[in-house]
Amino acid sequence: MHGHHNKFIQLFLLIVATVIIEIILVTYLTKKIINIEIPNRNIKGVIIYSILYIIIILTQSYMVLKHCDMRCILERIMQGELRDKVFKKLQKVNTKFYDDNSTGTILQFMQNDINDAGRLFPDIIVEMYFMGLVRFLIIAFFLMLIDVKVTSLIMGLYIVGYVITVYFNKKTVKEINEIRNINIQIYSLINEGIQGFLTIKTLEIIKKKIQELEKKLNEFTLKNKNLEKIVGMYNSIFTFITSLATPLIIIFTGNNIIKGLATYAEIMLLIDYSANLKYEFNWFIKHLTDFNKAFISYSKILSFLELENVEDVNKGQELKEINSIEFKNINFSYNENQKAIKEFNLKINENDKIALVGKTGSGKSTITNLLCRFYEPTDGKILINGNDYRKFSIASLRNNIGYIMQDVQIVPYTIIDNIRYVNKEIKENEIETIFKKLKLHDKIISLKDGYNTNIFNNIDILSSGERQLISFARIMAINPDLIILDEVTSNLSYNSEILVKNAIKEVTKGKISIIIAHRLETTKLCNKIITMKDGKIV
Numbered sequence: 001m002h003g004h005h006n007k008f009i010q011l012f013l014l015i016v017a018t019v020i021i022e023i024i025l026v027t028y029l030t031k032k033i034i035n036i037e038i039p040n041r042n043i044k045g046v047i048i049y050s051i052l053y054i055i056i057i058l059t060q061s062y063m064v065l066k067h068c069d070m071r072c073i074l075e076r077i078m079q080g081e082l083r084d085k086v087f088k089k090l091q092k093v094n095t096k097f098y099d100d101n102s103t104g105t106i107l108q109f110m111q112n113d114i115n116d117a118g119r120l121f122p123d124i125i126v127e128m129y130f131m132g133l134v135r136f137l138i139i140a141f142f143l144m145l146i147d148v149k150v151t152s153l154i155m156g157l158y159i160v161g162y163v164i165t166v167y168f169n170k171k172t173v174k175e176i177n178e179i180r181n182i183n184i185q186i187y188s189l190i191n192e193g194i195q196g197f198l199t200i201k202t203l204e205i206i207k208k209k210i211q212e213l214e215k216k217l218n219e220f221t222l223k224n225k226n227l228e229k230i231v232g233m234y235n236s237i238f239t240f241i242t243s244l245a246t247p248l249i250i251i252f253t254g255n256n257i258i259k260g261l262a263t264y265a266e267i268m269l270l271i272d273y274s275a276n277l278k279y280e281f282n283w284f285i286k287h288l289t290d291f292n293k294a295f296i297s298y299s300k301i302l303s304f305l306e307l308e309n310v311e312d313v314n315k316g317q318e319l320k321e322i323n324s325i326e327f328k329n330i331n332f333s334y335n336e337n338q339k340a341i342k343e344f345n346l347k348i349n350e351n352d353k354i355a356l357v358g359k360t361g362s363g364k365s366t367i368t369n370l371l372c373r374f375y376e377p378t379d380g381k382i383l384i385n386g387n388d389y390r391k392f393s394i395a396s397l398r399n400n401i402g403y404i405m406q407d408v409q410i411v412p413y414t415i416i417d418n419i420r421y422v423n424k425e426i427k428e429n430e431i432e433t434i435f436k437k438l439k440l441h442d443k444i445i446s447l448k449d450g451y452n453t454n455i456f457n458n459i460d461i462l463s464s465g466e467r468q469l470i471s472f473a474r475i476m477a478i479n480p481d482l483i484i485l486d487e488v489t490s491n492l493s494y495n496s497e498i499l500v501k502n503a504i505k506e507v508t509k510g511k512i513s514i515i516i517a518h519r520l521e522t523t524k525l526c527n528k529i530i531t532m533k534d535g536k537i538v
Contacts, residue, residue, distance in 0.1 A: 004077070007074060008074070008121070008126070010070070011070050011071065011126060012126070015131045016134055017063060018060055018063040018067060019131070019135050021059060021063070022060050025056050026057075029053045030268075031269070033045075033046055033049050033053075034264070035263055070122075071123055074121070075122045075123050078117075078118040078122060079114055079117075082114045082117055085305055086301060086305070089304065089305055089310070090106065093307060093309055093310055093311070094309050094310065094311050095369070095374040096375070097307070097309055099334070104183075104185060104187035107184075107187040107191065108184045108187055109304060111187075112183060113300055114301065116296075117294060117297040117300075120294040120295060124291050132280045136280045139276050139277050142269075146266050147262070147266070147270060150248060150249055150252050150270060154274055154277065157241050157245055158241075160241055161237070161238040161242055162238075164234060164237055164238065164241075165285055169234075169288055169292070171230050172227060172230055172288070172292055173296070175223060175230065176227065176296055177296065183220065186213070186216050186220060189216060190213070192209075193209055193213070231289050242281060245277075246271060249271055253267045253270055312394075313394040313395040314394075315394075316391055316394070316396075317391055318392070318393060318396045319393070319396040319399075319400055320396075321400065322481040323481075324348065324383075324386065325347075325348040325371070325382070325384055325512065326346070326347045327344050327346045327347075327382055328345060329344075329380035330343070330344040330345070330381075330382065331343065331377065331380055332535075333378050339535055340363055340366045341363050341366055341367065341370070344380070344536065344537060345537070350512060351510065352512055352513070353508060354513065354514045354515065354530060355516075355522070356368075356515070356517075357517065357523060358532035362532040362533050364516045364532055368486060368514060368516065371401070371484070372398060372401055372484070373389070400481045402475035402482065402483045402484065403484045403486070404471045404475060404484070404485050404507075405471070405487075406486060408471050410455060410456055411456065412454075412456040413457075414452045414454055415452070415470070416452060418455065418473075419431050419434070419473055419477050422477055422478050423474075423478055430477075434473050434476045435469075437506045438499075438506060440466060440499075455467075463495075463496055464492060464496055465493065465495070465496020466499065468492070469499065469503050472500075472503040472506070476507055481512060482511065483513040483514070484513075484514045485508075485513070485515045485516065485517070487517065488504070488517075488522075489519050489522050490518065490519075501525070504522070513526070
């Protein structure tokens with residue numbers, strides 16, 4: 001709602017005006033026609049007031065259309081702003097947030113929670129509470145003017161119905177939270193099915209994964225049915241209680257008509273407006289579940305946006321270059337139960353090329369993650385150029401590091417786009433020079449569209465090794481001081497490995513380099529080989 005106060009004030013005023021026109025003017029004209037013009041057989045008056053009635057209805061219809069349009073626009077704006085805030089926050093949170101939260105949780109934030117939360121103010125609160133409350137108060141006021149006793153009895157019925165609704169509503173909140181958690185698990189299973197598609201196909205566990213998803217979908221369906229039963233129960237009770245309003249009006253006001261204390265217009269208006277009163281309450285009751293969903297989603301998003309585990313990437317001094325790195329007595333744990341790194345000591349000098357080798361889980365990647373400040377040591381210090389690396393800003397530190405991983409991230413669309421992804425200022429001839437050094441230039445210009453070839457949608461145009469060179473080209477386009485290569489030659493064919501080996505020589509030329517590798521051919525490029533086991537140098 002922040003930043004949109006004026007729009008909401010305009011919306012509120014428009015709604016108030018709509019309700020006043022609908023209730024006050026329509027009521028006045030109805031009484032005028034029925035109580036005065038018709039009994040006096042004034043045809044001209046009936047026609048004039050009927051025309052005014054039609055004009056008022058048309059005006060009111062236009063105003064309803066206008067405030068519905070305003071609500072829809074505000075809803076889209078707020079959903080867009082929330083999505084933008086959540087996405088930006090996701091870029092700022094530290095790596096531990098992603099360790100603690102599944103992909104399903106993040107997708108729930110970005111999809112369902114934002115859609116529901118965006119409706120909270122412009123749609124649900126404005127229409128459900130404000131518009132309903134204004135209508136309710138005006139209708140109740142007019143009912144009081146017609147018959148205080150009958151109106152008091154009607155209000156008593158609605159209060160009893162409301163108390164029952166509040167009691168049942170507590171149960172719906174619990175159900176909605178459970179449905180939300182099941183939905184997160186469904187998102188996680190879907191993401192797992194997409195990301196691990198080839199593994200699932202290879203291991204022939206498609207049927208098992210489908211059964212897992214069907215089980216969660218059945219849980220989701222059963223929970224929703226249970227929620228619908230609870231909502232249906234208090235809807236039925238409320239409808240029954242409030243339905244007693246019409247017999248009350250007929251009994252009490254009908255008796256007054258017989259005694260000459262009330263008119264037919266009054267009983268008609270009492271029945272009509274008590275029905276409107278019931279409609280306002282019914283609308284509120286039926287959409288209480290929508291309010292609960294939106295409120296829970298909005299609360300979850302606010303809690304996420306207020307998280308303090310964010311990286312202030314600009315805090316600290318600027319690191320202009322990296323000349324040396326030293327790990328001093330480094331200990332690190334991802335959790336309290338087990339240390340991932342134990343008493344790690346290593347000094348890396350200018351132009352050193354270090355190979356980190358060891359079994360999976362020995363701590364190789366953890367060391368590079370600490371160096372990039374994705375995590376920070378539990379104990380000990382990492383020194384860059386002799387200074388504690390926390391003295392420097394994260395942004396300037398990472399700007400001086402080129403990190404190439406095993407998996408290549410190809411972005412839309414062309415080869416040039418994939419290099420300008422990291423350096424928007426680089427010229428096409430500079431990109432060509434880089435690929436000539438990587439020995440991929442001839443292959444690229446042989447393609448129909450050359451450097452403008454769409455490699456995002458045409459994954460077979462380049463081999464796995466050639467696609468890996470895209471990552472190398474990006475690093476050469478930003479020219480950092482430190483190069484980190486994490487298993488870049490894994491799962492490559494012999495020819496691709498030769499291509500990548502040449503790329504490693506080019507990208508590490510004159511640079512401090514840390515290479516994580518299993519293959520002996522890759523470690524031969526280094527002047528120091530560090531073997532790790534259980535988080536230690538052995």
